[in-house]
Amino acid sequence: MTPAARTQAAIELLDEIAVAARESGAAADTLIARYFKARRYAGSGDRRAVRELVYRAIRRSGEPPVSGRAAMLGLAREVPELRTFFDGSAHGPAPEVEGEAACPASFAPSWLHGRFDPLIDESELLALLERASLDVRVNRLKGGVEVALPALPGAVAMRLSPIGLRLPEGFQVEETEAWRSGLVEVQDEGSQLLSLACGAEAGMTIVDVCAGAGGKTLALAAEMGNEGRIVASDTDRGRLSRMTPRLARAGVSIVETRLLDPGREGAALADLVGTADVVLVDAPCSGTGTWRRNPETRWRLNPDRLARLVALQADLLDIAAELVRPGGHLVYAVCSVLAEEGRGQAEAFGRRRSAFVSEALPIPGGRLSGQGRLLTPAHDGTDGFFVARWRAPC
Structure with missing residues (x-):
């Protein structure tokens, strides 16, 4: 061509x-x-x-x-x-006509201006549109970082995540024995930190309410040493089904999956009320924190869709709060840098559930944003994530 x-x-x-x-x-x-x-x-x-x-x-x-x-x-x-x-x-575009309209440069749809977290300035917006790094999480069930490093030429240890490596651009990780054997899984450093924020330990009962294809579920199982119980649920049958081969490759056997009916999530999880040591809500969101990977998603978002997502996030938080045992923990996360999905959502939950105590996150990186912490590409080299954690009343 x-x-x-x-x-x-x-x-x-x-x-x-x-x-x-x-x-x-x-x-x-x-x-x-x-x-x-x-x-x-x-x-x-x-x-x-x-x-x-x-x-x-x-x-x-x-x-x-x-x-x-x-x-x-x-x-x-x-x-x-x-x-x-x-x-x-031939086969090329027609010549440019004098005065022909062209798209002006912009970083975000105009209707989103003023809705970003106060920590997001122009430099942060620019960073959200740079190329994303290729990160992998090392599966502690198969070995440590010291085992994975020599198996992945060019890999370097991450600055924040103790279980992650960053690979050269274009690295074909799925063609390596390290990936085929389950030693590593592709996962952004921010997502790895979110998993670590749960404080998972062997023997716990953990509910991953919005498990998707299981990236964080796998990380939690590894932190638990494959001992205990994880209930991984989602409303998307296709995404949930993709978890099964990943569990087998990672050597994880403590996960049970549950397909939820949209709008009836609480009923499907009723048997778990008051039993979970940790409940993770990695909620459906605008995806503004992942614009580096999927920049065209800016064009898919609109005010009505955002309003529906914010309402769903609040509903999921209230459902999840009922599952936490006395003294257990609730962790909320969104791959978003919008105030209403992050700090605003956490503050609203705190008002509705005042007996839940906001706690500091046991992870490095990020900046305080209301009751949680915001990770961003410019500040942390990760996708954009908001994370908050609460302790349930005893």
């Missing part, structure tokens, strides 16, 4: 991605894979170049673009060499 043809391909993909974002369709990565599956003539270099163009255009466009062409023109006006590809050549 010529540079002009690559630019046109990026425009076509941006059109698809923007439509999918507005209609809650497939993610950008999925659409890019489908696009090239139907275009076998594109070599690996072409695919990498087009993907890079697409993501560069997405990262600079906080608002959903009116068209893929407008998004790419916005990028081209910042990158002079790209403008030369709008030359009307």
